[in-house]
Amino acid sequence: MNSPPTIGSCNIVPETGVTLETMFTVRCGGFQDEDIPISYQFFYTNKLDVHSETANDRKGTLLKFRHYPEMPNTPLPVGDPSYNYTGIITVMVSDGFDMSVETRIHVQVLPLTSKSGQHKTELIKTFVAVAENTTSSPLEQLMKSGDVEGI
Secondary structure, eight states, rough: OOOOOBEEEEEESSEETTTOOEEEEEEOOOOOSSSOOEEEEEEEETTTOOOOSHHHHOEEEEEEEEESEEEEEHHHHHHGGTTTTEEEEEEEOOOOOOOEEEEEEEEEEEEOOOOGGHHHHHHHHHHHHHHHHOOOHHHHHHHHHHHHOOO
């Protein structure tokens, strides 16, 4: 009978940061299972007071799926202001037969402050420029054209 991986631990560096400015890294270790490969799913939620209908809703948004126990250099959304800007990273570790264990990490993700307003404006301009200069695929161009026959 298959059993889930032995539980290890995960940490986040830094434990406190600012949205869009700080790059967070989650590292895990000590998870073991003979049924390889072991996979790691990293989720984030900033909705700490929501009572969800399903377990997947409680985990939040999937940030990364990989077979390596690290999620490097990841910006995170602002944490829940009602809970001192806390967010939760849930790491689900699964073996080759999808038996899994979960661990959670609390992180404080602060909003951009008014003193960083100039920096915020530069970030927004960069995001807009990247979005505007992105060449769309032929399929995307057809969909935007409204040409149903071409799709």
